[in-house]
Amino acid sequence: MTMRVLLASLAAGAATLPVPAGAPVAAVEDLTIRSVTLRPATPVVGPADSVRMVIEVVARGVTGPEGVRIKVEPGAPPASAHTSFPVTASRPGTPARPGPGRGPALAPGPVPGPASSARLAPGAAGATSQEGGSRPATGWETWRFAPERSLNRWYPAGPWTVSVTAKGADGAEVTGYTGFLLKRLTRFGGVEAVREGSGVRVTGVLNRVDPQGDLDYAPFPGQPVEILHRPGEKAQWKKVAGATTDSRGHFTRAVGDRTGGEWRIRFQGTNHYAPRLGIVHQVSR
Numbered sequence: 001m002t003m004r005v006l007l008a009s010l011a012a013g014a015a016t017l018p019v020p021a022g023a024p025v026a027a028v029e030d031l032t033i034r035s036v037t038l039r040p041a042t043p044v045v046g047p048a049d050s051v052r053m054v055i056e057v058v059a060r061g062v063t064g065p066e067g068v069r070i071k072v073e074p075g076a077p078p079a080s081a082h083t084s085f086p087v088t089a090s091r092p093g094t095p096a097r098p099g100p101g102r103g104p105a106l107a108p109g110p111v112p113g114p115a116s117s118a119r120l121a122p123g124a125a126g127a128t129s130q131e132g133g134s135r136p137a138t139g140w141e142t143w144r145f146a147p148e149r150s151l152n153r154w155y156p157a158g159p160w161t162v163s164v165t166a167k168g169a170d171g172a173e174v175t176g177y178t179g180f181l182l183k184r185l186t187r188f189g190g191v192e193a194v195r196e197g198s199g200v201r202v203t204g205v206l207n208r209v210d211p212q213g214d215l216d217y218a219p220f221p222g223q224p225v226e227i228l229h230r231p232g233e234k235a236q237w238k239k240v241a242g243a244t245t246d247s248r249g250h251f252t253r254a255v256g257d258r259t260g261g262e263w264r265i266r267f268q269g270t271n272h273y274a275p276r277l278g279i280v281h282q283v284s285r
Contacts (some may be wrong), residue, residue: 011026031101031167031173032059032064033059033086033166035057035058036057036084036162036164038053038180042274044274045183049149053146055145061166061168062141062167063167063168068143069164073161074155075160076159077161082175087174089173126218155182160208162180164177167178183273184209184272186209186267186269186273187207188204188206191281193283199259201253202241202253203253206220206267206276208220209273218276220245220273221248223244223249223267223270224243225242225243225265226239226241226242226267228263230261231260232262237264240255241255263283264280264281
């Protein structure tokens, strides 16, 4: 998805971003992207819901109302991408860094539209700059982007790249990259902790948002799950065993020398699917 800056008003009271402690200080005339912040940092989508991201860019030396451009596309940043901030072009005419390659084709579903954004004036918390002009700004500005359409299950899960290009005087440009993981929900079903001899047998099913789109949730095979136990409410949870889901997403594990207490299951997640911590279960006698 490609986003262009559309100058818009931002309600009073919006916060400007502070300078991170220890951040390098650039000369006033430098064209610099100081930081890029994603909210949420890791969007997670379910079968029917969606997530609308907000992207904030802090920059200085930017010229014009469309001086910051954003591109968001599936795939990891290229190996040569500049992914550490701040990113600075010290002299006018510095060539822009090459943009990332095109990501994989989007799956069926709505294509995100352009973003609306607001540009906060330097040094004025909550104020809005309606100034275009060609004179570079002399302080930090926050550019806020809000895509009109949201991410949902039909977009590719896994790594995505956000490329940010700032334009300054005399055509100078600087580009930086950051990324995020788009994940789909997981959930547990049918979890039980049943006393078995001198121990406890824990069983259940791990499901994920169906990657084929035929169902809301489908079994998640071949995944490790952790079995947690604590003797009472005030005790710390401790991993006491692990199991791997079969082709139906089912797991089972006998844990010896424990016949009571509380039990729960944890899935650590993957780059494509979100982690899950199950509810607390008491041992059935």
